[in-house]
Amino acid sequence: MERMSRAPGEGTAARSRAADYDGLAEGYTAENETSLVNAHYERPAALALAGDVAGRRILDAGCGSGLLSLALRERGAVVSGFDGSAGMLAQARRRLGEDADLRVVDLGGPLPYPDDEFDDVIASLVLHYLRDWGPPLAELRRVLRPGGRLIASVDHPFAINLMHRARGPRPDYFETVNRLETWTMGGQTAELSFWHRPLHAMTDAFTAAGFRISALHEPKPVPAARELFPDGFHLLDTFPSFLFFVLHAD
Numbered sequence: 397m398e399r400m401s402r403a404p405g406e407g408t409a410a411r412s413r414a415a416d417y418d419g420l421a422e423g424y425t426a427e428n429e430t431s432l433v434n435a436h437y438e439r440p441a442a443l444a445l446a447g448d449v450a451g452r453r454i455l456d457a458g459c460g461s462g463l464l465s466l467a468l469r470e471r472g473a474v475v476s477g478f479d480g481s482a483g484m485l486a487q488a489r490r491r492l493g494e495d496a497d498l499r500v501v502d503l504g505g506p507l508p509y510p511d512d513e514f515d516d517v518i519a520s521l522v523l524h525y526l527r528d529w530g531p532p533l534a535e536l537r538r539v540l541r542p543g544g545r546l547i548a549s550v551d552h553p554f555a556i557n558l559m560h561r562a563r564g565p566r567p568d569y570f571e572t573v574n575r576l577e578t579w580t581m582g583g584q585t586a587e588l589s590f591w592h593r594p595l596h597a598m599t600d601a602f603t604a605a606g607f608r609i610s611a612l613h614e615p616k617p618v619p620a621a622r623e624l625f626p627d628g629f630h631l632l633d634t635f636p637s638f639l640f641f642v643l644h645a646d
């Protein structure tokens with residue numbers, strides 16, 4: 397994957413960009429299936445944190461092309477998923493079948509599920525696309541039963557700040573700021589909009605939404621990836637790229 401980043405243009409940062417992945421759906425899906433960061437790092441960590449999911453009703457928020465949903469379903473969970481990109485959801489439907497409960501929904505708005513519907517919500521690598529976490533977290537909490545879990549992974553804020561320091565001007569870690577990245581994957585290119593926020597802004601948002609923080613997790617890549625990706629493995633084995641939260645809706 398190639399990625400180039402730049403500061404946002406005037407007026408582009410605030411609008412919802414939930415469909416940005418439409419132009420990257422096939423390329424992202426193919427890479428996600430086997431990449432170091434997804435297949436050997438993020439997804440195994442999410443599944444390990446979820447633990448024994450047999451019989452649990454799980455919402456895969458920002459499900460993308462459905463690889464995590466499939467793994468959860470294979471472990472006996474009853475999975476629903478949504479994504480803001482119709483292109484990504486089409487990939488998920490291809491993988492999970494016509495009967496799967498999959499919907500095109502923007503996490504920035506109301507969710508089409510009843511209160512207390514799920515035992516767990518898993519939000520893998522989606523929250524960092526949103527500027528304001530208040531309404532989305534309130535919605536995720538609403539659809540969780542009391543005692544249910546939200547397991548969320550995001551770009552590690554230290555890694556993002558460090559990456560930008562290495563490239564030039566020193567960004568302010570403590571600011572919540574937008575950045576635009578142009579990703580090229582499998583011959584497709586799309587401009588994606590990310591929001592960096594400091595760690596305390598994340599924990600404040602979770603507690604303000606009524607979640608209890610049960611664990612922070614900085615996973616390492618699975619050992620089997622060492623031989624497949626020698627360079628990338630060393631980087632991820634010695635510095636975190638993603639940060640995981642396990643939260644409870646008490």
Ligand SMILES: C[S@@+](CC[C@H](N)C(=O)[O-])C[C@H]1O[C@@H](n2cnc3c(N)ncnc32)[C@H](O)[C@@H]1O
Pocket residue numbers: 413414415416417428434457458459460461462463464478479480481484501502503504519520521522525526
């Ligand atoms: C990095 S991909 C991760 C996909 C999947 N969770 C995984 O780990 O394989 C991010 C996904 O979040 C979705 N997304 C971004 N912003 C969103 C929003 N506002 N509402 C719903 N989905 C969104 C994208 O369309 C994309 O499928």
